[in-house]
Amino acid sequence: MQKFFILIAEDDADDRFLLQTAFEENGFTDTLEFVENGIELIEYLSNLSKQKTLDIHYPGFILLDLNMPKKDGREVLKEIKQHPELKKIPVIIFTTTKNEHEIKRCYELGANTYVVKPVSFDALVRVIREIRSYWFNTASIPA
Numbered sequence: 001m002q003k004f005f006i007l008i009a010e011d012d013a014d015d016r017f018l019l020q021t022a023f024e025e026n027g028f029t030d031t032l033e034f035v036e037n038g039i040e041l042i043e044y045l046s047n048l049s050k051q052k053t054l055d056i057h058y059p060g061f062i063l064l065d066l067n068m069p070k071k072d073g074r075e076v077l078k079e080i081k082q083h084p085e086l087k088k089i090p091v092i093i094f095t096t097t098k099n100e101h102e103i104k105r106c107y108e109l110g111a112n113t114y115v116v117k118p119v120s121f122d123a124l125v126r127v128i129r130e131i132r133s134y135w136f137n138t139a140s141i142p143a
Helices: 013-025 038-049 073-082 100-109 121-138
Strands: 005-009 031-035 061-064 091-095 113-116
Touching: 005 013, 005 038, 013 031, 013 121, 031 038, 038 073, 061 073, 061 121, 073 091, 073 100, 100 113, 113 121
Parallel strands: 005 031, 005 061, 061 091, 091 113
Antiparallel strands: none
8 A cells, every 4th residue: 555645734833743643643654744834835845846757746635724824825725726736636724714704715716625623632533534534545536
């Protein structure tokens, strides 16, 4: 089975730690790459797409917080989904924002899924298991 990597854009250090721990609690050995803001995320993806190889490995999916410094998740989502190669990467909005207007806006910008961050660690472990299972075992996405 192919080993995937997951790109996580999250500016809060505590949330990054909890996410890493939730993946470990589920027994996942995926490589997690963390960026702290939208500019770092776009630079990371740009560096991947500039690789001079036919065997570019993009993330299995991106967990994207909306409320980040420098460039917020909405701007980043729009850029990713307008890029000819990057638009294939599933983008999961993972945020505390529950506003219906915001959810609709993110789907209009091309989000593949919108998940409100759970409030308990047990719920986070369960949500991470479900997200990963869906995007790696159930959904069909282009190579």
